[in-house]
Amino acid sequence: MIRWNEESPKTQQALLTRPAVMASKTIQNSVQQIIEEVTCEGDAALLKYAELYDKRSNPRLVVPQEEIDNSAQQLSLELKEAIEQAYANVKTFHQAQQPKDIKLTTSPGVECELKYQAIDAIGLYIPGGSAPLPSSVLMQGVCAQLSGAKTVVLCTPVNGDNCIAPAILYAAKLCGISKVVESGGAGAIAAMAIGTQSVPKVNKVFGPGNSYVTMAKQLLSQSQTGFAIDMPAGPSEVLIIADERANPEFIAADLLSQAEHGCDSQVILLCNSESVIEQTQRALDAQLQVLPRRDIAQAAMANSALILVDSIELAFEISAQYGPEHLILQLAEAAPYLPQVKNAGSVFVGDYTPESAGDYASGTNHVLPTYGYSKVYSSLNLLDFYRTYTVQSITPQGLKNLSRAILPLADAEGLDAHANAVKIRLEAMKND
Amino acid sequence: MIRWNEESPKTQQALLTRPAVMASKTIQNSVQQIIEEVTCEGDAALLKYAELYDKRSNPRLVVPQEEIDNSAQQLSLELKEAIEQAYANVKTFHQAQQPKDIKLTTSPGVECELKYQAIDAIGLYIPGGSAPLPSSVLMQGVCAQLSGAKTVVLCTPVNGDNCIAPAILYAAKLCGISKVVESGGAGAIAAMAIGTQSVPKVNKVFGPGNSYVTMAKQLLSQSQTGFAIDMPAGPSEVLIIADERANPEFIAADLLSQAEHGCDSQVILLCNSESVIEQTQRALDAQLQVLPRRDIAQAAMANSALILVDSIELAFEISAQYGPEHLILQLAEAAPYLPQVKNAGSVFVGDYTPESAGDYASGTNHVLPTYGYSKVYSSLNLLDFYRTYTVQSITPQGLKNLSRAILPLADAEGLDAHANAVKIRLEAMKND
Incomplete structure (x- = not known):
């Protein structure tokens, strides 16, 4: 105890x-080498990596639509319904985030709009590893679906x-994902950013x-024009503020x-009660004993701290300074x-709101800024699948009014052609 | 003509x-060297650069509040009112973008919120050069002001x-900017990202x-945790679609x-009328003759093209492919x-809506994605000064309902401690 x-x-x-x-x-x-190979060789590079890294003898890239359509048949009813329930809640929460265009008259004759456009082509990456991650498909796929993106590819x-887990395929099916590709690692990311014969080039x-x-x-x-990513990545973390x-x-x-997420996970408890901290330490020891991923959890606990604070107010100050993911x-x-x-990143309020509720099913997104990036980055939300642009439409009289601002400012900034574009129109009005 | x-x-x-x-x-x-020096030496490094690059004999960093307060006295009435008019229009348009929190019940007993938090500390950079850029101060400063950011520093x-133009200071004053620092270049950016004795560390x-x-x-x-920037930069550009x-x-x-912005600017005309293109070419030659920044404009025209298209529909397709800033x-x-x-990035509709109206005074933001990034990045808007986070609050019965989704998913993903956090609560409910 600290x-x-x-x-x-x-x-x-x-x-x-x-x-x-x-x-x-x-x-x-x-x-860098993988990026160059994918650029030059396209699909052939991806097939080569599948043989090399995934030890596949007859690798293929695109999953046939039939396999996606039939994926539910390979799931237990319990898991199928779990995926559907999670999908429904995540969809409900993100549907409420649909953006609305804004249109207003900023001054007489000057109409300005802020408009939302769904990003055209979206790529989703789901890592492999010891177990499939259907919840990651849902968290990203629901947003892509609600935005109406024209192309959504999942790698x-x-x-x-030697196959993609049916739980992944079923989650992809619910989200209406148009293409699922059996490709992983840096090669898959390069394929989506650059495009290959089988993998469409995406914007994000x-x-x-x-x-x-x-x-x-x-x-x-940094190198592909018109290409962006979701947010910087870092190990997962939680901070708990608890009282007596x-x-x-x-x-x-x-x-x-x-x-249990990983050896580099970080967990912090801030509590104003010595007795609660002592009991938590004992409960940790007991619960750890029966955990299958005990080694990972134990390693993560080594980066972690149970901290006694004088007040709950102070705990909130420390939390703001740390900027926890959860x-x-x-x-x-x-x-x-x-x-x-x-x-x-995401806040869990009350005794019956464990983090795992948000990880899977409450409806909030589990893709969150970590490693202190929650000071400046947002939790993943529907707007990350849109971009905004503006439109303005000005009447002759509106431009005349604005010219009192434009002409002196263009003059101050030494941009004569900017002023000219207005003056030439004011002249034309006189002649009308 | 192409x-x-x-x-x-x-x-x-x-x-x-x-x-x-x-x-x-x-x-x-x-x-990289500048970043290291600012990290180690703080203000001393900034003062050194001011002597070295700006040839100042007695450099200072922070502009006294009095100079900001009195800046209007050094402006012509015309320019003062121009800045005020532009400020008012930009403020009106961005005020309408104030975000609203979202709160809903995704399933019985499960309440989820999406909340907006203003980013704490904002840094604005205004380049120097041959003329001051008060309009850049307004475009960024109004957003920072409307978000209610606690710290706003301008470098x-x-x-x-040997001074900052009063037009810059007056625009900063209108935007309520708390600190103006006489520092430019990479050193100023490093100072805002890292913090020095005089320059507060900012988040974006x-x-x-x-x-x-x-x-x-x-x-x-990439290297500073919890630090972000607005968007990737590129040379300015315009695409015009015109009919007969x-x-x-x-x-x-x-x-x-x-x-006239710069030799690397790119301008493209797509038009379905040969005659309009020919007349435009002649008008260009004539207007160029009297332009003070003729050399720059002429160089930029060399990267540029007047293109004849068969239809206006095709012009819109080409424009979508190019992704123009304006x-x-x-x-x-x-x-x-x-x-x-x-x-x-921003659209200008009609004969009396020149780009310079949006650059200065219509109310839309002139900070726009360029170099093809308008396929995926937004025009600068008020939300760039906020981040979102989520909050969930679940009743015991709500968690019981959700457990039908959480437990099978945690099991499928091999995350037993995730399931445990729910099971231990279901047990506690039984004992209540």
């Missing part, structure tokens, strides 16, 4: 410092059975991944549900503190 | 390809008179600049008002075509 107020400012800062994530030069060079590597790629995927997203978003009447078993369960509030009365929430 | 349909697909593509903007390794190394280099930097500024924004947004009854003098004036429509009837607008 007592916040007994630590030096330096130690306090160190407690809130995340482990450095170094992008190695080796990874950068490998990814993911096959699993140990969403989704998590390992350090090669992250590097590919970063390099391609919080349930230590619940706190321990929530800390571990974050810690912020869980287990407080007798959370409502009065909600206006103090700052720099959090 | 006849679109007589060109090969390859030439057509070449016509729409922007000149490559290469970030040189030399610039990257210089900027700009002094001009030839907005504003244009030369290749050093652009490189500093890029490098720092468009006014060639107006077209020429608009093309030149873009071309799109001007000089058409007898523009309204039926507006739904075909795609991938434009």
Whole structure:
């Protein structure tokens, strides 16, 4: 247990410092080579990586529509309904985020609009690994579907059975994804950014991944014109603020549900009760024993801290300084503190709101800024699949009025042709 | 004059390809050194650059509040009122963009919110050069002001008179900017991203600049945790779609008002009338003669093209493919075509809506995605000064309902601690 107020400012800062994530030069060079190969060889490069990295003897790229359509038949009824329930809630929450165009007259004869346009072509990346991640498909796929993007392509590597898990395909089917490609890693990201024979070139790629995927997203978003990515990536993290009447078993369960994500996950508890912290420590030890991913969770707990604070107000200040991806509030009365929430990705209020509810099914998006980026980046939302542009339409009299602003400003900025474009029109009006 | 349909697909593509903007390794190394110096030396580094690059004998950093307050006294009444009129229109248009929180029940007992938080600390950069750019201050400063950001700092280099132009200071005053710093280039960007004794550390930097500024924004947004930038930078550009009854003098004036920005500006005309194109060419020659920035405009015209198209529909397709920063429509009837607008930063409709109206005073923002980034990036708008986050609050019964989705999904994804966090609560409910 750490007592916040007994630590030096330096130690306090160190407690809130995340482990450095170094992008190695080796990874950068490998990814750069992959990007060049995909640019030159297209599909052939992707097929080569599938043989090389996924050990596939007869790799294919595009999943036939029939397999997507029939995916539900391979799911238990329980899992099928779980995917449908999660899909429905996520859709309800994101549907409410549909943007509305704005149109107004800023001054007489000057009409201005702010309009939303769905980004044309969207790429979704779903990492492979030990288990499929249908929830990641839903979180990104629902947004792409609601935006009405013309092209939505999903890339993911096959699993140990040499196929894409039916849970992934069924989630993709619900989201109306037009193309599923069996391709993973930096090659898949490059294919979506550049385009190959089988993979359409997209404008924006969403989704998590390992350090090669992250590097590919970063390099391609800098080098490919008109191509963007969702947000910077970092290890997952949770911060819990709890008071003296919080349930230590619940706190321990929530800390571990974050810690099991990966050895680099970070979990922090800020609590004003010594006794709750001690009980949480005991509950952690007990719950850890029976956890299948115990080794991972234990490693993550080593980057983590249970901190005693003098007041809940101070806990909110520390949280704002840290900027957690997930912020869980287990407080007798959370409502009065909600206006103090700052720099959090997603907030979980009350004893019966575990992080896993938001990870899967409450309706909020589980793609969140992490590693301190919640100070400036948004939680993934429907607007990330749109862009805005403006339209203006001015009457002759409107332009005459505006000329009193335009002409002196163009003159001050030394831009005569800017002034000319107005003067020539004022002249034409006189002659009308 | 280029006849679109007589060109090969390859030439057509070449016509729409922007000149490559290469970030040189030399610039990257210089900027990297500047970032290191600002990190280690703080203000001292900024003062050193002011002596070195701006040739100042007694450089200072922070402009005294009194100079900002008295700036209007040094302006002509005409320019003062021009700044005020532009400020009012830009404010009106952006005020209408104030975001609204969303709150809904996604399923019984599950309440979800999408909330907006103003980004805490904003940095604005205004480049120096031959003339001051008060309009750039307004476009960024109004948004920062409307968002209610706690800290807004503006960095700009002094001009030839060894001071910041009063037009810049007055625009800053109207926007309620809390601190104006006499510092330019990559050093100023580094100071805002890292923080020095005089310059507060900010979360997001907005504003244009030369290749050093652009490189500093890029490098720092990758290396500084919790720091972001507005959008990728590129040379300015306009695409005009005109029909047979468009006014060639107006077209020429608009093309030149873009071309005078810089030698790397690109201007394109798509027109279905040979005669209008010929008359535009003549008007261009005549108008160029009397332009003070003739050399720049002439150089820019060399990257540019007047293209004859078979139909206005085709012109809109070409425009969507190019993705222009500015799109001007000089058409007898523009309204039926507006739904075909795609991938434009800002659209100017009608004979009396020159680009310079939007640059200065219509109310729309003149900070726009360029270089093809309008396929995926938004025009600068008020939401760029906010971030969103979510909040969820679930009742015991709500969690019980959700558990039918959470438990099978956590099981499918092999995340037992995620399931545990729910199971432990379901158990607790039974015991209640």
